[in-house]
Amino acid sequence: MLLTKIFADHPNTWQLYFQDSATPIMEGIVNLHNDLMFFLIVIAIFVIWMLTRTLMLYIKSNNPIASNIVHGTAIEIAWTVTPSLILMMVAIPSFALLYSMDEMVDPSLTLKVIGHQWYWSYEYCDYIDSGYISNNKLFMLKSLNYDSYMVPEEDLELGQLRLLEVDNRVLLPVESHIRAIVTAADVIHSWAIPSLGVKCDAIPGRLNQIGMFIKREGVYYGQCSEICGVNHGFMPIVIEAVNPKNYINWIKAKCTV
Known part of the structure; x- marks a missing residue:
């Protein structure tokens, strides 16, 4: 029988210790x-x-x-x-x-994170004016950007976490050096994912950067960690780490013109 280990990548009831590390x-x-x-x-x-x-x-x-x-x-x-x-x-x-x-190792992927009241925007900036060849055809890639909002409690599906699930997750590859550039559009926010050891302030008019190297596949949950207004507690962060092959397929599906 195949046994899989369950990692605590989100807060648990009465949790006193850290979430399981992934970086x-x-x-x-x-x-x-x-x-x-x-x-x-x-x-x-x-x-x-x-x-x-x-x-x-x-x-x-x-x-x-x-x-x-x-x-x-x-x-x-x-x-x-x-x-x-x-x-x-x-x-x-x-x-x-x-x-x-x-320390910032030469990244293979750059993710731009923008904090808003009260949601997050993400931009994958590495694929502008680039492309790939498949079946002797050239396919051009466009930039990928989208907003990520918390899923309301009444729309949650079975197994999803209250106040932590979002409609658009961030997809990232494992075992790759990733740079996150963090900023804000209105007030100060903070992009924090405990399992990844990431906490970076999002300040309007300023770009902060932080490096990540995710070691295992999984879904990692975080929240804004800077009081940013009345809905501060309703702008969660969800990172889904997948193997590089699945990530490349996802990028092709999302960015191909």
Whole structure:
């Protein structure tokens, strides 16, 4: 019997942890979070132990005469150097992750994202004035752009997610370097897909870019993460990652003149 793993690529009820990662960047974010939690737990246990010992040893019943010690050079050096070393251990992987998020590999596909009140527009800009030959015939490709609106609750089909499903999904190929150029037409929005480790502000009059490398096929859900007005919670994002062959067939069907 063929078994398939079900990935959590959308928020679940009472979810406390991250959604399953689908890009190297998101894997790095999850690993950094786990490393930081280790330091957090160790420091929390130590601080609680110190407070407990202080309360037990320095209450009036155990020490009726107050100590006249006001400082200690050794302990002051220790509580200054130790946190500094911990911060350095945290900073090194943090900076490495930040620089990798800003690094832009030569992309094979550019997707332009435009935020509106309250929907998203997408443009595939790589296919203008290009074409392909099939059966000794030349077929020209036109630019592809469309709007993506949330599906109203009364129009949802069985299995679709409330407040997260859209009428036009974004189709992207897996195992390809993708550049998303993000902007807005009216107010500030934020294009965010947790499973992909993507969160990029959409600012009117400015182009921000972010890179993606999706490692597995799937449907990934996100939402606008910048309060942009009364319908801020009703402009979801849906990315459908497919294998390159299916993506090329989809582009041919959509863009062929």
